[in-house]
Amino acid sequence: MCLFDRDLLKIGTGAANHVERRKANRLHVEVVIVIAHIASDSDCCMANCSSTQVLYFEDFVPCQILQSSFDVLMSTDWQSYGFKLKGGLMGDDGNAVLEWDNMAFARIDISIHTYHECAMQERQGSPQDRYLLRKALKSALTHLKADHAGDFLSCHGQRVREYVPDLAESIAGLILSSTDEEFQGECFALLGLGSEQDVSGGAVQSSICEKMIRIIEINDTKDNSEDNVPYLFECEKLDEDSELDEGGGDEDMASDF
Template identity: 40%
Template sequence: MDAVDSVQKLCHRLISSAFQRCRVSEQLCRLSVALNGSRLRDPAVTLISISDTGVACSLGEFQDLKLQGGLSEKLDGMLSVRTTGICDEEISNHQLNLMEGNSAHRLNRLPSISKNGMRFSGTDVCLTVVEKSEVIVDEISRFFQKMLILNIPSIGFELLVHHEDASGPHYERVFLPNEWNALPFSASNLERLKCGFEDYLLKQRNCVTGNCDSRSTTLEHLKSGTGTEDSSESSKISGLVMEAVITISEFSDQMSPYLMECGPRTEVLYFKDFSPSPVSKSSLSGLLKIDWKSYGLKLGGIVDQGSCLFLEWENLPQHVGIDVVFHCYQKKNSYPLVRQKSYSNQALLKKAAKLALDDLKEKHRGFLLSDHALKIRSYAPDLAKTLAGLILSSKDLEFQEECLSLLGLPTEEVGYKKVEECIKDKIVSVIEQNDRNPERCKDAVPTLFEYECPPKVDLEEEHEEGDDSSDTFSLLR
C-alpha cells in the first residue's frame, strides 16, 4: 500500500477501505464518519471515527500502511480498530501503532467484547489528530461527493460533527446525500457511474449559480456517452475493466457564472477500484493519444495539479462544457483487493474513451463532428440552394414531380424555401451519418463526397509504467 503524507489522505484511505467492506458485503450498509473536536484547546485536537456495517476488516491493510512527511506532528500514530464478522461471537479489539517501523510489532491485541448472541458485522476505526475539525469536514465532504458518483445504492453515507466552543457543545449533520437520479439495484456499474456523474455535475453547476437545493440545471442540459473496455484474458493486466462517461453540456445565460469559473477546460475525474484516485502516468498517456480532432476537438494542453488533472481546449464554443470520468477496477469482487503489479492501462482508457465519444456522437445528432465533416457541412446551404433552383426551374414536370416525391414533398404548390430546407436537411443528415464510426452504423449510408479515411491503427500494446515516450507529454503543463 502506498504511503500517505497528510491527515486528509489518511482519512481518504480509511474511508475507501470501509467502502470496500460495504460493497463486498452485498448488503444494505451504512458508512459513517464522526468528528469530535474542541475549539477550546490549543492546538485544536479532533477525534475521528470511521465506522461501517460491511464485512469484518483485514488487519493486514493496517499492517502495511505507511506514514511519511510531517504526519508525526499531526497524530500520535495510534489506531484503535474494532471489528467483527456476521458469524463471529465476539468483537475483536486491536490497537495499532503506525509509527512503529517493524510491522510485526505494530499490532497489540486488546480484550474482545462479547456480542451476546447478536448477529451483525462491521468495523470502527478511531484516531486522534492535531487539526481543526472544520478543515477535516471540508475535505471529507468533497471526498464523499466524489464517492457518490459511483452511485452504489446499497451504501448510505453520513458525516457527523460535534465540536465545543465557549458557548457550549454543538452537533451537526454536515452531509446528507440528495439522490436525484436513483437507479434499481440491478443496474450495471456503468449505468450507475453515468447517473451518479450526471447528478454530481447538476449539483456542482447549481451550487455555482447559488441554487444548491434546486434543479435549475436539469438532465435535459446534459448529453452523455458511455464506453467500457475489458482487458483480454491473455493480457498482462487481465481481469481489469475500464469504464468511461463523457458528458457535453449546453449552457444558457444563467449559467455564465459557472462558465466564467471553469473556462474552456475539463477536469478529469478518475476512480481506481471504487475509490477516487489521481490520474496515473499511463492513463495520462492514454488521454493524449485519443484522436480528439476526429471529434471536432482540439486539445490545447494538460494541466496536472497532482490531485487534479485538467484538459484545456482551443476550439470549445463558449456555451459548451465537456466533463469526463473514468473508472478502472478489477472484475473479481474481493476484499482485501488483490494488489497486482502496476501495468499501463493506457490502451484500456483510450478504447473506453473512444467508445464513449462514439456513443455520444451516435445518440446526439450534430455533436462531435470531425473537422472534415464540419467543412463539408458548411457547403450544404449553397448546394441545397443550387439543387432547389435546378428542380423548380425545370420545365420537365415529370422530372420535377419525381424529385419532389423523392424528397417526400407534395408535388403541388410547394415553396422554394421548403424545397431548399428539405434538401439541406438531407445533405446534412448524410454528412453526419457518414461521420459516425462505421463499425457502429447498422445501415450503409451513401457516400456524398469521396473521402479517403486514414488507416485504422490498432491499440498500443500494453506495457509497464514508465515506458511512455517523452514526446507524448509535450502538451503537459
C-alpha cells in the same frame, strides 16, 4: 449555484475489461463523459469553461491519474468527435486538466474509473491498462456521437456542413428553373414533397438541406465503407449484363472500322 437539467445533459459511457489468465481477477475500466449546455446569459461560474479536470478513480477511491492514462487522453483522436484539444497539463498533485479550443459546449466533464473484481493490486499502468482505457474512452465518445450525431460531427464534417445551405440553394434553383414538369415532379417526389404541398424555393431548399445534413451525419464515421455511402437521390443500379452488351457492341463497331 449552477443547476443542470438532466434531460439536457448529453452523456456518453464506455467500458472495457480484461481477465488475467493466471489469476481469477478481472480488470474493469469505465469512462463517463458528460456535456452540459448553459445559456450564454447564465451567471453560472462554470459556464463556457474551456478546460476539463479529469476525475480519476481506482477501486472506488479518488486518486492521482497515471502518466500512461494521461498519455492516452492526449493521444485520443478527439477531432473525429468534434472536439478540438488545445493541450493538457498534468500537475505535480497528479490531477489532469484538458484545455479545449473553440469549444461549442458550456462544460465537459470526464470521469475514469478502474477497478478489480478481486484482490487489490498495485498500480501498474501496463500496456494492457492503456489499451483498456483507450477502448473505454472511444466507446464513450462513440456513444455520445450515436445519440447526438449532429452535435458531435468531426471537425471535417463540420466544415463540410458549412457548405450545405449554399449547395442546397443551387440545387433547388436548378430544379425550380427547369421547364420539364416531369423532371420537377420526380425531384419533388424524391425530396418527399407531394404535388399538393408547398413546392416553393424555400420548401425545396429546406428538404435538400435536411437530407444532405443527414447524409453527412451518417457518413461521419470511420466504420462506413464506400459501398454503404448513401446518396441524396437514389438511382436505379445499372444492369451489369446490359453494360456488357453495350461494351460488346462498341467493340464490334470498332472492329468494323
